[in-house]
Amino acid sequence: MSDVGIAVGETVPDVQQSLVQPDGETETASLSELVEEQPVLLNFYTVDFSPDCISEWCEFRDFDWFASGDAVQVVGASKSGERLHRKFISQFDLGFPLFADTTLELADAFGVRYKAFGLSHRAHRSCFLVDEEMTVRYKWIGEHWMDPTRDTPPVSEIHEAIVDELTIDQTETFGF
Numbered sequence: 001m002s003d004v005g006i007a008v009g010e011t012v013p014d015v016q017q018s019l020v021q022p023d024g025e026t027e028t029a030s031l032s033e034l035v036e037e038q039p040v041l042l043n044f045y046t047v048d049f050s051p052d053c054i055s056e057w058c059e060f061r062d063f064d065w066f067a068s069g070d071a072v073q074v075v076g077a078s079k080s081g082e083r084l085h086r087k088f089i090s091q092f093d094l095g096f097p098l099f100a101d102t103t104l105e106l107a108d109a110f111g112v113r114y115k116a117f118g119l120s121h122r123a124h125r126s127c128f129l130v131d132e133e134m135t136v137r138y139k140w141i142g143e144h145w146m147d148p149t150r151d152t153p154p155v156s157e158i159h160e161a162i163v164d165e166l167t168i169d170q171t172e173t174f175g176f
Contacts, residue, residue, distance in 0.1 A: 077123065
Protein backbone atom coordinates (compact mmCIF):
# COMPACT_ATOMS: atom_id res chain seq x y z
CA MET A 1 0.00 0.00 0.00
CA SER A 2 3.00 2.31 -0.10
CA ASP A 3 1.75 3.65 -3.46
CA VAL A 4 -1.52 4.80 -1.84
CA GLY A 5 -1.69 8.39 -0.67
CA ILE A 6 0.33 11.47 -1.30
CA ALA A 7 4.05 10.83 -0.77
CA VAL A 8 6.22 12.14 2.04
CA GLY A 9 7.85 15.34 0.78
CA GLU A 10 4.95 16.30 -1.49
CA THR A 11 2.84 19.41 -1.01
CA VAL A 12 -0.81 18.84 -0.15
CA PRO A 13 -3.47 20.73 -2.11
CA ASP A 14 -5.46 23.08 0.10
CA VAL A 15 -8.99 21.88 0.80
CA GLN A 16 -11.78 23.58 2.72
CA GLN A 17 -14.39 21.54 4.61
CA SER A 18 -16.74 21.76 7.58
CA LEU A 19 -14.78 21.26 10.79
CA VAL A 20 -16.55 20.28 14.00
CA GLN A 21 -14.69 21.55 17.06
CA PRO A 22 -14.58 19.67 20.39
CA ASP A 23 -17.08 22.18 21.82
CA GLY A 24 -19.56 21.29 19.05
CA GLU A 25 -19.14 24.51 17.09
CA THR A 26 -18.83 24.06 13.33
CA GLU A 27 -16.86 26.24 10.98
CA THR A 28 -15.63 26.04 7.43
CA ALA A 29 -11.87 25.65 7.66
CA SER A 30 -9.06 25.02 5.24
CA LEU A 31 -6.08 22.84 5.90
CA SER A 32 -3.78 25.82 5.25
CA GLU A 33 -5.50 27.76 8.08
CA LEU A 34 -4.91 24.90 10.49
CA VAL A 35 -1.22 24.44 9.66
CA GLU A 36 -0.63 28.18 10.13
CA GLU A 37 -1.19 27.57 13.85
CA GLN A 38 0.96 24.43 14.07
CA PRO A 39 1.60 21.20 12.14
CA VAL A 40 -1.41 18.92 11.72
CA LEU A 41 -1.63 15.16 12.14
CA LEU A 42 -4.58 14.43 9.85
CA ASN A 43 -6.18 11.09 10.64
CA PHE A 44 -8.57 9.57 8.08
CA TYR A 45 -10.96 6.99 9.51
CA THR A 46 -14.01 5.14 8.25
CA VAL A 47 -17.04 6.57 10.06
CA ASP A 48 -18.10 7.69 13.52
CA PHE A 49 -19.25 5.00 15.96
CA SER A 50 -17.79 2.01 14.12
CA PRO A 51 -16.05 -0.15 16.78
CA ASP A 52 -12.61 0.20 15.18
CA CYS A 53 -12.92 3.99 15.01
CA ILE A 54 -14.07 4.24 18.62
CA SER A 55 -10.99 2.28 19.68
CA GLU A 56 -8.72 4.39 17.46
CA TRP A 57 -9.95 7.78 18.70
CA CYS A 58 -9.99 6.71 22.32
CA GLU A 59 -6.36 5.63 21.94
CA PHE A 60 -5.43 9.08 20.56
CA ARG A 61 -7.42 10.69 23.40
CA ASP A 62 -5.77 8.54 26.06
CA PHE A 63 -2.24 9.09 24.74
CA ASP A 64 -1.78 12.36 26.66
CA TRP A 65 0.97 13.69 24.42
CA PHE A 66 -1.48 14.10 21.50
CA ALA A 67 -4.11 15.70 23.72
CA SER A 68 -1.67 18.36 24.97
CA GLY A 69 -1.60 20.01 21.54
CA ASP A 70 1.80 21.56 22.19
CA ALA A 71 3.68 20.33 19.13
CA VAL A 72 1.00 19.14 16.74
CA GLN A 73 -2.76 19.32 16.44
CA VAL A 74 -4.61 16.10 15.79
CA VAL A 75 -7.51 16.46 13.35
CA GLY A 76 -9.79 13.69 12.12
CA ALA A 77 -11.56 13.27 8.80
CA SER A 78 -14.31 10.87 7.82
CA LYS A 79 -17.36 10.92 5.59
CA SER A 80 -19.61 11.25 8.64
CA GLY A 81 -21.57 14.50 8.76
CA GLU A 82 -21.44 17.36 11.24
CA ARG A 83 -24.30 16.15 13.44
CA LEU A 84 -22.82 12.68 13.87
CA HIS A 85 -19.38 14.20 14.55
CA ARG A 86 -20.86 16.28 17.39
CA LYS A 87 -22.37 13.17 18.98
CA PHE A 88 -19.15 11.19 18.52
CA ILE A 89 -17.00 13.93 20.08
CA SER A 90 -19.42 14.34 22.98
CA GLN A 91 -19.93 10.66 23.74
CA PHE A 92 -16.21 9.88 23.85
CA ASP A 93 -15.03 13.24 25.23
CA LEU A 94 -12.65 13.81 22.32
CA GLY A 95 -10.51 16.92 22.35
CA PHE A 96 -9.90 16.87 18.61
CA PRO A 97 -11.72 18.59 15.76
CA LEU A 98 -13.18 16.42 13.00
CA PHE A 99 -13.57 17.31 9.32
CA ALA A 100 -16.94 16.30 7.85
CA ASP A 101 -15.51 15.05 4.55
CA THR A 102 -18.90 13.93 3.23
CA THR A 103 -17.86 14.36 -0.43
CA LEU A 104 -14.41 12.85 0.21
CA GLU A 105 -12.75 15.92 -1.33
CA LEU A 106 -10.14 15.90 1.42
CA ALA A 107 -9.55 12.15 0.93
CA ASP A 108 -9.09 12.81 -2.81
CA ALA A 109 -6.51 15.54 -2.09
CA PHE A 110 -4.49 13.04 -0.04
CA GLY A 111 -4.96 10.22 -2.56
CA VAL A 112 -6.67 7.87 -0.09
CA ARG A 113 -10.18 7.59 -1.57
CA TYR A 114 -11.22 4.14 -2.75
CA LYS A 115 -14.34 2.11 -3.44
CA ALA A 116 -15.01 -0.64 -0.87
CA PHE A 117 -16.54 -3.79 -2.33
CA GLY A 118 -17.15 -1.86 -5.54
CA LEU A 119 -20.07 -0.09 -3.83
CA SER A 120 -19.20 2.54 -1.29
CA HIS A 121 -16.55 5.25 -1.51
CA ARG A 122 -14.47 5.84 1.59
CA ALA A 123 -10.99 6.87 2.70
CA HIS A 124 -8.22 4.42 3.51
CA ARG A 125 -7.47 4.47 7.20
CA SER A 126 -4.41 6.70 7.22
CA CYS A 127 -2.46 9.43 9.02
CA PHE A 128 -0.46 12.30 7.53
CA LEU A 129 1.75 14.79 9.32
CA VAL A 130 1.50 18.10 7.43
CA ASP A 131 3.87 20.95 8.28
CA GLU A 132 3.40 24.73 8.01
CA GLU A 133 4.37 24.67 4.31
CA MET A 134 1.65 22.06 3.58
CA THR A 135 4.35 19.41 3.05
CA VAL A 136 3.75 15.82 4.12
CA ARG A 137 6.45 14.89 6.66
CA TYR A 138 5.13 11.45 7.67
CA LYS A 139 2.45 9.08 6.47
CA TRP A 140 0.91 5.84 7.63
CA ILE A 141 -1.56 3.91 5.47
CA GLY A 142 -3.61 1.01 6.81
CA GLU A 143 -3.01 -2.31 5.07
CA HIS A 144 -6.33 -4.11 5.64
CA TRP A 145 -8.87 -2.47 3.35
CA MET A 146 -11.46 -5.14 4.11
CA ASP A 147 -11.07 -5.47 7.89
CA PRO A 148 -10.15 -2.12 9.44
CA THR A 149 -10.53 -3.57 12.94
CA ARG A 150 -7.21 -5.35 12.40
CA ASP A 151 -5.38 -2.21 11.35
CA THR A 152 -5.41 0.86 13.54
CA PRO A 153 -2.75 3.58 13.56
CA PRO A 154 0.29 2.75 15.70
CA VAL A 155 -0.04 5.67 18.09
CA SER A 156 3.39 5.34 19.75
CA GLU A 157 5.11 5.00 16.34
CA ILE A 158 3.28 8.10 15.11
CA HIS A 159 4.35 9.97 18.26
CA GLU A 160 8.00 9.03 17.67
CA ALA A 161 7.81 10.07 14.01
CA ILE A 162 6.39 13.46 14.97
CA VAL A 163 9.10 14.01 17.57
CA ASP A 164 11.77 13.10 14.98
CA GLU A 165 10.27 15.04 12.06
CA LEU A 166 9.55 18.20 14.02
CA THR A 167 12.75 17.94 16.10
CA ILE A 168 10.94 18.13 19.40
CA ASP A 169 12.97 17.94 22.61
CA GLN A 170 11.35 15.34 24.85
CA THR A 171 13.71 15.91 27.80
CA GLU A 172 11.74 16.05 31.02
CA THR A 173 12.33 19.33 32.85
CA PHE A 174 10.04 18.61 35.81
CA GLY A 175 8.58 22.10 35.45
CA PHE A 176 11.89 23.99 35.54
